[in-house]
Amino acid sequence: MQMTMRWFGPGYDSVTLEQIRQIPGVTGVITTLYGTLPGEVWEKDAILGIKKEIEDAGLSLAGIESVNIHDAIKTGAPEREQYIDNYIATLERLGEADIHLVCYNFMPVFDWTRTDLAKKRADGSTTMAYDQKIIDTIDPDAMTNSINAQSRGYVLAGWEPERLGRLKELFAMYKGIDGEKLLGNLKYFIERIMPVCDKYNINMAIHPDDPAWSVFDLPRIVTDKEKLLRLVGLVDNVHHGVTLCTGSLGTNPNNDIPGIIRALKGRIHFAHIRNLRHNGPGDFEESAHLSSDGSLDIFAIVKALYDIGFDGPIRPDHGRAIWGEVSMPGYGLYDRALGVTYLNGLWEAIDKLSR
Numbered sequence: 001m002q003m004t005m006r007w008f009g010p011g012y013d014s015v016t017l018e019q020i021r022q023i024p025g026v027t028g029v030i031t032t033l034y035g036t037l038p039g040e041v042w043e044k045d046a047i048l049g050i051k052k053e054i055e056d057a058g059l060s061l062a063g064i065e066s067v068n069i070h071d072a073i074k075t076g077a078p079e080r081e082q083y084i085d086n087y088i089a090t091l092e093r094l095g096e097a098d099i100h101l102v103c104y105n106f107m108p109v110f111d112w113t114r115t116d117l118a119k120k121r122a123d124g125s126t127t128m129a130y131d132q133k134i135i136d137t138i139d140p141d142a143m144t145n146s147i148n149a150q151s152r153g154y155v156l157a158g159w160e161p162e163r164l165g166r167l168k169e170l171f172a173m174y175k176g177i178d179g180e181k182l183l184g185n186l187k188y189f190i191e192r193i194m195p196v197c198d199k200y201n202i203n204m205a206i207h208p209d210d211p212a213w214s215v216f217d218l219p220r221i222v223t224d225k226e227k228l229l230r231l232v233g234l235v236d237n238v239h240h241g242v243t244l245c246t247g248s249l250g251t252n253p254n255n256d257i258p259g260i261i262r263a264l265k266g267r268i269h270f271a272h273i274r275n276l277r278h279n280g281p282g283d284f285e286e287s288a289h290l291s292s293d294g295s296l297d298i299f300a301i302v303k304a305l306y307d308i309g310f311d312g313p314i315r316p317d318h319g320r321a322i323w324g325e326v327s328m329p330g331y332g333l334y335d336r337a338l339g340v341t342y343l344n345g346l347w348e349a350i351d352k353l354s355r
């Protein structure tokens with residue numbers, strides 16, 4: 001595996017490349033062109049520019065998270081052809097820049113959902129949390145306003161105001177789109193982009209839905225082992241793979257994540273590791289990475305990744321806000337750096353004990 005950190009780029013991230021470079025064992029960065037909207041063709045100079053900035057800091061650009069998918073592709077609207085052509089053009093430019101991993105999601109309307117971005121924990125840290133009971137009493141506009149009000153002035157990935165200003169229009173686009181149609185539209189998209197992925201050896205890594213159940217009656221197709229196996233089976237090509245995100249799959253306590261990892265051997269191209277604590281049905285908060293702080297067995301998860309020979313980029317996922325740090329919610333330096341160190345310790349121990 002290659003240990004990485006997500007970095008949102010200059011002007012968007014409170015964490016610098018120089019800081020990331022000093023976290024032991026981190027050799028790469030996962031980034032995106034944050035100012036681009038879904039559907040745009042990425043500028044070649046912009047791709048090469050951010051790559052150079054990362055390499056000048058002594059790190060590698062290990063992958064893109066995300067090249068977002070336009071809603072016309074997800075809904076199968078007639079304009080999807082143009083947007084898929086644009087997506088292919090972006091993949092070509094990434095391939096030419098020697099970038100070989102693209103994370104994306106196929107979630108309708110919202111990338112991810114939380115009801116509290118700064119829930120106070122017993123130790124004084126704050127963290128992101130979700131409670132279905134709150135979602136059940138509000139509408140999508142109220143939730144969007146609440147997320148934006150808690151964002152500390154940062155633009156949150158997936159919550160770009162340009163898109164979410166059109167919530168009613170977006171919900172109307174998904175009228176009549178059930179899980180089967182959404183899956184069919186994903187298959188169509190994957191089949192269209194596989195030739196360019198084959199040409200440039202680009203691994204596509206779909207991110208699971210977060211949380212792993214339907215929110216506001218929108219369909220969900222990436223939530224558990226059965227759905228993941230069906231999804232990778234849609235197109236028989238190793239470049240059509242998965243981002244193994246423990247924080248998303250772990251929202252459903254019935255998901256056996258080590259079992260999912262073993263079942264997906266060969267198709268996991270990217271891993272997001274974080275822990276969370278279940279407080280009740282549909283009610284969870286993001287905890288520290290350490291197994292004992294949450295409900296997931298992070299040792300068993302890392303062991304499963306080791307056992308299947310996982311060799312892609314891995315990153316700590318969201319962290320808590322600790323030690324007074326002010327950052328984009330979930331993306332401070334301190335708690336994610338602690339997560340890196342813990343994950344590296346687990347990996348080293350497993351590796352040495354396995355020899």
Ligand SMILES: [Mn+2]
Pocket residue numbers: 207245246247248272317
């Ligand atoms: Mn994730």
